[in-house]
Amino acid sequence: MTGRGADQVDLIRSSRFRAEREAGWVELDRLITRTEKSGIVALSYEEAQSLASLYRQAMNSLSVARSISMDKALLSYLEALCARAYLVVYAPQESIRGAVARLFSRGIPRAVRRSALPLVVGFIAMFLGAVVGYLLYFQDPGWFFTFVPPGMSDGRVPGASVSYLRETLYETGGRDGETLGVFASFLFSHNTGIAIFIFALGVFATLPSFVLTFYNGLLLGSFFAMFAEAGLALDLFAWLSIHGVTELSAICVACAGGAQLGLAVLLPGNRTRRAALREAGRDAVKLIILAGLMLIVAAIVEGFLRQLVQGIGPRLLIGWGLGLVWLAWLTLAGRDPAPAPTPEPETDLP
Amino acid sequence: MKDRTANILPPEGVPIAFLISTGGARFGAQLLDIVITFGGLLALFFALIWAGVFDWSIIATLFLLTIFFIRIPYYIFSELVWNGRTLGKRIVGIRVISSDGGRLTPHQIVARNLMKEVEVFMPLTTLMSGTIEDDWVGLAMFVWVMLVLAVPVFNKRRQRLGDMIAGTLVVDQPRSVLMPDLAVQTRMRETGFILDTAQLEIYGRFELQVLEEMLREKPRTVEARERVAEVARTIRRKIGFDEAVASHDDWEFLSDFYRQQRQYLESRQLFGDAREDKFHDKANVAGAAKPSR
Numbered sequence: 001m002t003g004r005g006a007d008q009v010d011l012i013r014s015s016r017f018r019a020e021r022e023a024g025w026v027e028l029d030r031l032i033t034r035t036e037k038s039g040i041v042a043l044s045y046e047e048a049q050s051l052a053s054l055y056r057q058a059m060n061s062l063s064v065a066r067s068i069s070m071d072k073a074l075l076s077y078l079e080a081l082c083a084r085a086y087l088v089v090y091a092p093q094e095s096i097r098g099a100v101a102r103l104f105s106r107g108i109p110r111a112v113r114r115s116a117l118p119l120v121v122g123f124i125a126m127f128l129g130a131v132v133g134y135l136l137y138f139q140d141p142g143w144f145f146t147f148v149p150p151g152m153s154d155g156r157v158p159g160a161s162v163s164y165l166r167e168t169l170y171e172t173g174g175r176d177g178e179t180l181g182v183f184a185s186f187l188f189s190h191n192t193g194i195a196i197f198i199f200a201l202g203v204f205a206t207l208p209s210f211v212l213t214f215y216n217g218l219l220l221g222s223f224f225a226m227f228a229e230a231g232l233a234l235d236l237f238a239w240l241s242i243h244g245v246t247e248l249s250a251i252c253v254a255c256a257g258g259a260q261l262g263l264a265v266l267l268p269g270n271r272t273r274r275a276a277l278r279e280a281g282r283d284a285v286k287l288i289i290l291a292g293l294m295l296i297v298a299a300i301v302e303g304f305l306r307q308l309v310q311g312i313g314p315r316l317l318i319g320w321g322l323g324l325v326w327l328a329w330l331t332l333a334g335r336d337p338a339p340a341p342t343p344e345p346e347t348d349l350p
Numbered sequence: 351m352k353d354r355t356a357n358i359l360p361p362e363g364v365p366i367a368f369l370i371s372t373g374g375a376r377f378g379a380q381l382l383d384i385v386i387t388f389g390g391l392l393a394l395f396f397a398l399i400w401a402g403v404f405d406w407s408i409i410a411t412l413f414l415l416t417i418f419f420i421r422i423p424y425y426i427f428s429e430l431v432w433n434g435r436t437l438g439k440r441i442v443g444i445r446v447i448s449s450d451g452g453r454l455t456p457h458q459i460v461a462r463n464l465m466k467e468v469e470v471f472m473p474l475t476t477l478m479s480g481t482i483e484d485d486w487v488g489l490a491m492f493v494w495v496m497l498v499l500a501v502p503v504f505n506k507r508r509q510r511l512g513d514m515i516a517g518t519l520v521v522d523q524p525r526s527v528l529m530p531d532l533a534v535q536t537r538m539r540e541t542g543f544i545l546d547t548a549q550l551e552i553y554g555r556f557e558l559q560v561l562e563e564m565l566r567e568k569p570r571t572v573e574a575r576e577r578v579a580e581v582a583r584t585i586r587r588k589i590g591f592d593e594a595v596a597s598h599d600d601w602e603f604l605s606d607f608y609r610q611q612r613q614y615l616e617s618r619q620l621f622g623d624a625r626e627d628k629f630h631d632k633a634n635v636a637g638a639a640k641p642s643r
Contacts, residue, residue, distance in 0.1 A: 007454045012613040013620075022528075027528060059362045070612050072559040073529035073566070080526035083366045087445070087524075089432045090453040092362065099456050185411045189418040194469075196422060200468040203511055263406065263514065274514050281515040285461045 020040040021061050025078070027053040028085060055085040069270035092293040103289070111286035112253075113331070115260055118287075125210045126248060129217015130224070138199035144226060147218045156223070162230045169232065169239045170310055184303020189297045191247065195254035199288040202258020203277070205265055209258030217249055234295045236313040241319030243302035246326065250294035257287035294326065356507060356519055359451040368521035370508050371444040376520055380470060389421035400573030417469075423470060430456060441524045449507075450517055458516040469498055509574030532565055533609045543606040548615040549589040554625035558615060561608055568601070570596040578604065 001249065011019065031051045034042050061077045069075060113118070136143040141158035156168055201208035220240075227236040265273055265279035301322070309315055372441075411481040428436040434446035434454050446462070448454045449620055473495040502510040509520055561581075569575045582600040585591075585607060595603050615625055 006364060012609065012616065014612070014616055015531050018531055019534070025528070028546060029528070056362065059360070059364045062366075063364045068616060070555055070558055070616055070619075071531060071533070072562055076533065077528050079367060080524040083365070083368060083524040084526060086358075086360050087364060087433065087447065092430065092456060096430065096456075182407050182410045182414070185414040188548050191413045193421075196464060196467045197472065200465050203465070203468075203515070264427055275517050278517045281461045282457060284515075285457060288464060289460070323641050 006295040014065075014071060014074075017061075017064065017068060018074060021057070022034050023079060024054055024057055024158070025061070027079060028058055032081075032084050032088050033312040036084070040088070040309075051085075052089065055082075055089050058082050058085055062064055066195065080133070103286070104131060104333075108286050108290050109330050109333040111283040112290065115256060115287060118256040118259040118263060118284075121206070121210065121252070121263075122213060122252035122254075125213035125255055126217040126220075126252050127215040129219075130221035131217075132214075133218035133221025134225045135221075137222045137229075144222045144306045147215075147222050156226070158229070160230075162232070165230050165232055166235065169235050179261065182302070183251075187302055188296055188299035191250075191299065192292055194238075194249060195291045195295055196288065198251065199254045199257045199284070199291070202284075203257070203261040206259045206262025209255045211261065213251060214253040216248075234312060238315040238319075239306070242306050242309065242315040243298045243319065245319045245323040246294050246301065247298035249326065250291040250298060253287050253294065254291040257291065260284040260287065290330075297322070307346075320350070356401055356449070356521065358447065358449070358519075361451065368447065368519070368524065368555065371520045371522050373503060373508065374524070375442050375444050376502075376508070379436070379438035379444055382441055383425070383436050384474075384590070386437050389415055391420055397447040407442060422463055425466060427594070428458055429454075429459045432457070439520075443628035443631065445523055446518050446520055448517060448536065449519045458518050462516035462518050465510070465515060469510055469512060473498065532562060533612055538636060543593070543595075543603050543608060545589070545591065545610050547614070549591060550611055552589050553611060553615075554627040554630045555615060556627035558608070558611055561611075563567055565604060565608055 025171060028051070031043065031054070040048065043245060059082055060079065062082050065075055065078055133147060144158050146241060156165060158276075193330075198209050198212050201212065222241075224233070260280045260282050261277060264276040266287070268276035271279070301318070306315070307319060309318065354370045354372075356370050357365045357367055359365050391413075395409065395413060398404060398412075404412075425436055429446060432440065435444075439445055446454060446459070448458060476491055498511070502508050502513075507513075509519065511518065544583065564578070564581065569578050579597060579600050582595070582604050585604070586595065620626060
């Protein structure tokens, strides 16, 4: 010990500084390397504790070294060491389950209640589209072919026989449980893709989201008009309601999420656009998660229940009952009752 | 070379510099991720079909769900679990950090990856499908895709739209290598070139650190030895060191000079006299000429 002390007298100041602290840095380096490889769980309780204090010491060393040392290699080592330690110490710590639970009990309902304006934009886009589609169809059924791509109509075109149209609403198509599963997963995969797309496009000043949702409304309106012309309005309404209340609302919610981003770009207030985007992103992301969740439910309902439940009454009951459940969750969950209720997803009734 | 560092201020209050990743590294990581996920998917399903254990409809269901999963959720989950790194990013050696100095939150990860749909997958699928009937639509798509792709290229912190919304940065994984302290090494050998204060007045921090870089590696080739000799000669001439130095002692001389110069500069700095480079004298004179505040 005394010999070492005698050695250190001869060292220049910054070398002494380094010699005194080097052991701590090397130890920190060892702990970080292990954590980077196999996560913080690889450390014991004592090691995790010493990681925190060694991190603070290293940060302190970096701060001091910047003012007293001219050793470039040492400075860049400390810089990198502190950066690595910072990334290990400030890693996401909440369990995934806890985060998910918080999201559902408070995060999503609150986000929905805060975003009344974008939600109005979303639902209005769909509603306007439906009205325009409906009116245009009665003006000239030829519009139907403009709106609906040929692959989608599947023989359900103006002039098709009433019996055929009725059949499409009540077909079971000999589908058994297994094919229904494929159908449901296809619907989910496809619809979620569309929802994310609508959402992400919103950042370009809301317009693309609005247009896409409006287009979805057009499809809906012209389909509805065609069935109404054949005297099947109520049947179609029931057929759509069972999954559509959830599914169409989900599309509108996704559009609302996009609109929120777009509105932040258009009307940033007295923040920079970037800051406004970041702030809007908090609620917008929750909206798109909600939309994804609703689409999962809608796909299950559409894939299974719509084929298995055939009456008008039960279909209406399930569809709108589900709608009420969503509404109740979104308005009531997470502390005090909401001041601004979400608009009813009642877009397709003429 | 552009300045690629981003200073992050952790709660401890000592700013840390991270190196912002280049476009090439990020493109490579994204490409790797796509190859890994889609390649893995294909391999898995060829194996399943070949094994023939499952029913066709189960395979189809599984396929549709996996197709969905490997687009956005894969990135979200891997960045959550590995603290801002997907498989591709791990291989390339880059990672996502929060630009506000806090920890990376799940919200940020979800937000930045949702935007991937328009920034990565949509241009990609458009490119792959290649079926755009209308010229104008095709042109509009092209312009739009180019604009989206240009966002990360033309902003200073290389953020794509998703990064801006989430408030994240993509940086190189820092690597720390502890080099020996040159001032200690030289002390072990008791050779004695002693320089006086006047001789140490000449140079500043920049020259010292250039010398440090040179001293990190002993010369092995003739050219390298030649270079060391030349540097030693130049320094001796500049500081007016008259003692004769044998050519095999050049390295010793430089080491001793480094140690004493560093000690001198460090102590000057402690007294508030920071000498950036060899022009510090002129800078001081110019500064002194100005009226003091």
